[in-house]
Amino acid sequence: MDAFVILFTVILLASANGVLGTYLVLRKSVMIGDAISHAVLPGLIIGFLISGSKNSFPMLISAAISGVLTTLLIQYLNRKSNLPKDASIGFVFTTLFAIGIIMVSVYADNIDIDADCVLHGELGFIALEQNLMIGGMELFPLSSLNALVTLIIVLLFTILFKRQLFVTTFDPQYANAIGMNPIKWDNALMALTSLVTVVSFEAVGAILVIAFLVLPVAAAYLLTTKLKNMMILSVVFSMLACVIGYYLSQALNTSISSAIVTSMGVLFCLSFIFVLLNKRRVTYEGS
Amino acid sequence: MDLQDITTFFSFSNHSLNVVILGTVLLGITTAVVGCFSFLQKRALIGDAISHSILPGVCVGFMLSGSKNPVYLISFSVLSGLLSVYFMDFIKRKSKLKNDTALAVTLTFFFGVGLMLLSVIQNSGNAAQSGVDQFLFGQAAAMLESDLIIYGTVCLITLSIVIIFFKAFSLVSFDVNFGKSIGLPVRLYQFLLTTITVIAVAVGIQTVGVVLMAAMLITPASGARFWTNNMRKMVLIAGVFGGLSGVFGAFISFILPNMPTGPWVIVCLSALTTISILFAPNRGILYGIKTKKNWNDKLNKENILKAFYHIGEPEQDFEKSLSQNDVIFKRYFTSKQLSRGLKQLKKENKLTEINGKWTLTLSGLKEGKRLAKIHRLWEIYLTKYLNIAPDHVHDDAESIEHVITPELEKELEKMLGYPEKDPHEKEIPYE
Numbered sequence: 203m204d205a206f207v208i209l210f211t212v213i214l215l216a217s218a219n220g221v222l223g224t225y226l227v228l229r230k231s232v233m234i235g236d237a238i239s240h241a242v243l244p245g246l247i248i249g250f251l252i253s254g255s256k257n258s259f260p261m262l263i264s265a266a267i268s269g270v271l272t273t274l275l276i277q278y279l280n281r282k283s284n285l286p287k288d289a290s291i292g293f294v295f296t297t298l299f300a301i302g303i304i305m306v307s308v309y310a311d312n313i314d315i316d317a318d319c320v321l322h323g324e325l326g327f328i329a330l331e332q333n334l335m336i337g338g339m340e341l342f343p344l345s346s347l348n349a350l351v352t353l354i355i356v357l358l359f360t361i362l363f364k365r366q367l368f369v370t371t372f373d374p375q376y377a378n379a380i381g382m383n384p385i386k387w388d389n390a391l392m393a394l395t396s397l398v399t400v401v402s403f404e405a406v407g408a409i410l411v412i413a414f415l416v417l418p419v420a421a422a423y424l425l426t427t428k429l430k431n432m433m434i435l436s437v438v439f440s441m442l443a444c445v446i447g448y449y450l451s452q453a454l455n456t457s458i459s460s461a462i463v464t465s466m467g468v469l470f471c472l473s474f475i476f477v478l479l480n481k482r483r484v485t486y487e488g489s
Numbered sequence: 490m491d492l493q494d495i496t497t498f499f500s501f502s503n504h505s506l507n508v509v510i511l512g513t514v515l516l517g518i519t520t521a522v523v524g525c526f527s528f529l530q531k532r533a534l535i536g537d538a539i540s541h542s543i544l545p546g547v548c549v550g551f552m553l554s555g556s557k558n559p560v561y562l563i564s565f566s567v568l569s570g571l572l573s574v575y576f577m578d579f580i581k582r583k584s585k586l587k588n589d590t591a592l593a594v595t596l597t598f599f600f601g602v603g604l605m606l607l608s609v610i611q612n613s614g615n616a617a618q619s620g621v622d623q624f625l626f627g628q629a630a631a632m633l634e635s636d637l638i639i640y641g642t643v644c645l646i647t648l649s650i651v652i653i654f655f656k657a658f659s660l661v662s663f664d665v666n667f668g669k670s671i672g673l674p675v676r677l678y679q680f681l682l683t684t685i686t687v688i689a690v691a692v693g694i695q696t697v698g699v700v701l702m703a704a705m706l707i708t709p710a711s712g713a714r715f716w717t718n719n720m721r722k723m724v725l726i727a728g729v730f731g732g733l734s735g736v737f738g739a740f741i742s743f744i745l746p747n748m749p750t751g752p753w754v755i756v757c758l759s760a761l762t763t764i765s766i767l768f769a770p771n772r773g774i775l776y777g778i779k780t781k782k783n784w785n786d787k788l789n790k791e792n793i794l795k796a797f798y799h800i801g802e803p804e805q806d807f808e809k810s811l812s813q814n815d816v817i818f819k820r821y822f823t824s825k826q827l828s829r830g831l832k833q834l835k836k837e838n839k840l841t842e843i844n845g846k847w848t849l850t851l852s853g854l855k856e857g858k859r860l861a862k863i864h865r866l867w868e869i870y871l872t873k874y875l876n877i878a879p880d881h882v883h884d885d886a887e888s889i890e891h892v893i894t895p896e897l898e899k900e901l902e903k904m905l906g907y908p909e910k911d912p913h914e915k916e917i918p919y920e
Contacts, residue, residue: 232593233534240700282774283766288589289533289711293762296704300755303701307747409541409700410604413597420594424584457608463601470594478583 207346209448212462214349215402216440218356219414222398224433225360225391227419228371232412233288234273237295238392239399239411241272243302246400251309262400269396272298273389345405352401359394360433367391368429406459417466418443421473439469494744505634506743512632512640513735513750516696517705519644521713521731522651523689524706525724526682528714529662533707534589535574538596539690540702542573544603548610559639563691570687573599600699627698627751640692647685651724658682659720696738697751704755705731712762715769734758788891789822789830791860794839795890796820797849798857807854810846858918859898864890865911866901872912873905879912 226235245268249261272294279290360367366387370377374384395415402411422435447462454461501507520536527535546569547562554561577595580586586594632640651658657678660668668675686706693705713726738754767775796819801807813827822830831847834840839853849857867886871877893901911917 227587227590230587230589233589236537236593236596279766282777283715284772285711285714285766286528286531286533288531289528289707292533292537292703292707293711293759296701296708296755297759299700300704300752300759303749303752304756307749307752409600410597412593413601416590416593417597420586420590423586423590454605454609455612456605460601460604460608463597464605467594467598467601470598474580474584481583 205448207343208458209444211343211346211349212405212448212458213441213444214346214353215398215405216414216418216444216462217437218349218353218398219402219411220418220436220440221356221360221433222391222395223415223419224422224429224436225367225371226395226415227423228429229388229391231388231392232416233291234276234392235395235399235415236412237276237291238269238272238396239403239408239415241295241298241302242266242269242396242400242403243408244268244298244305246403247302247305247309262397265400265403266393266396268298269399270389270393272396273392277385348401349405352398356394356398359390363387363390406462410459410463413463413466414440417463417470421466421470424473424477439466439473443469498740498743506739508634508637509632509743509750510736510739512637513696513739513754514732515641515644515735516693517709517731517733517735517754518728519647519731520689520693520702520705521709521727522648522724523686524708525710525713525720525727526658526662527686527706528710529720533711534592534703535686536690536706537703538573538577538592539570539687540694540699541596541603542599543570543687543691543694544600544699545569545606546603548603548606551610552606559636563639563643563688566691566694567684567687569599570691571684574683574687627694627696627701627749632695636695640695643688643692647688650681650685654678654681655721655724696735697754701751701755704758708755708758708762709734712758712765715765715772730758730761734761786830786833789826790834790837790839791856791891792820793822793827793830793834794849794853794857795860795864796822797840797847797853798861801849802861807849810843810848812846816847855920858920860890862918863893863898863901865915865917866898866905866908867893868911868913869905869908870901882912 223232223235226232242265245265246261248268249264252264253260275294276287276290279285279294280287285293366377366382369380370382370384370387377384377387398415399411402414406414418439419432419436421439422432426432426435443465444462447465448458450456450465451458451461497503498506501510524536527533543566546565546567549569550561550563550565551557553565573595576599577591580594581588581591657668657673658681660673661675661678661682665675665679668678690702690706694702697705709727709730710723712730713723716726717723734754734757737757738750741753742748742750765773767773770776793816796816797811798807800811800815800819801809813824813831816822816827817824831840831842834853835842839850839856840847841850842848864886867889868879868882871882871885872879907919909917
């Protein structure tokens, strides 16, 4: 039962990340996603101090706000001061993360966000959480519910605004010409990224969120040229990696999230090798 | 925090404290100097990738040596850091993945493996293992003299390599193809540069930890870039930023014992860089805003003078006193623009004011006349030399009149042969 709850939750999260990550990879904003996943730390802490509990709505909101602020700050620096984009990203997220860590030290007594949670997340503890009760019936833990809601939001967003996302991703100039503001959609996507990041943060740790966003997607990107296929493939890869990773972690007695990320990395390498071999064969036949 | 702590700190009499200060300063300088090259190669985030990718190396080094032997840890870190850079370049070259995705893939994959190894170590119950995970957040305050000797040596070697190969590294950062074409061993230089970057990251992690390491490389370079266009000066400024922040970080964690050193180093670096971004001459944001404002003021003032000239032109009476409405009737200004411009022109003695009525002075008249002249000369130039229809030349002349220098003005007059009338049959006023 534990295994089922953990797998169920992490697969939900990984799928949400896979769908969202597809757009990040295609829009070349992966590193902004990485920046957000680090920069939400001060937001999380402020939210925690306001609400006084983890897993709370204010915490989600304040983290999401700090994610969006990060994006805006990066854009502003990049445009107003001619600081190259990657340098602005690095500058902004490290500053915010440093402030976050300082806040953790200042409020160390009131906050139980510790180093381990930041790194590994608490997937293993999901099963220990109190189950949600509705009408006397025991359902699943709150974390699983969070993951489910996140996935639904991501899916709704991508399905409802499929056209807008598609156009602004592949042809920003055209989008501009027909009155869709690519920057606005960028910001919307980044807000969603912040949300997903915060929810995943608890489960898989701050640093590995970006792995969920990029590794399966990159593997899928190598294999297809169709947006829909890419999305489906990256979700499939994510699920596969979750299952493999979970049992790997049980076998080697390691943390679950790092084993999942390692499996994702291996899947990426396999897909990369597959492409390399195929390419070689094609050039051979062609010559 | 009390005064005594501060005096203790700055008297540099506490030996173990001096070790920490010296260590953070050296690391700060080294990473900042090396970071300048990554910044200029437009690979600012490579530090982030390397610092994460070092983790598997640290873990393997620890597993093999069974202790926190710094020599083992550093050599294996450098190995896995180098491996990650080449892995990244390889997937970038061999697949359609873009820069940022390749970077993120490398970073997460290596880090994931590293974390897995780390949790194996943690679960193995080796007594010496505590501290390996401190690597993730840095542990500057725990630096011992023996550590300092090793890290210090590594830093000094790295810095001397930078000094010796300064020209080669600058070349590699700016124009690889030029280097290749004149037959320099560009790939060797690149390898050397990558290696010292990895080394700088591997030792720098000791102060600030994995996540903040990227900042040690990028932030000082980003800040320094705003002050100068000269490579040498940039490296020097970045080094100073790095060193200062090192002292600051050590200072804070000394007077406030619960405070981590690394984040404070970064916060100090970020503050210095923010100041640079805002206030640096020529490139700073505020400087840009000021330049733009001055330019807009200039345009506004010149347009007002020209309007005065146009009003007086039909009767050749330039001593008329005009109200604000008279001016707006000739040419549209917002009333805010107009009163601002009029005030500035009065200060420059180009207009005089009596009871809300404004009159051109001699110098104001001269400038208004000159603007009208350039405007009309330019219209002739466009019609004559570029064959543009006379009804299409006004807008262009409207903007060019503000930027033509006196030299160009002379040239234009001579070239066109001092014409008397413009394409719209208006007289061209010479002095």
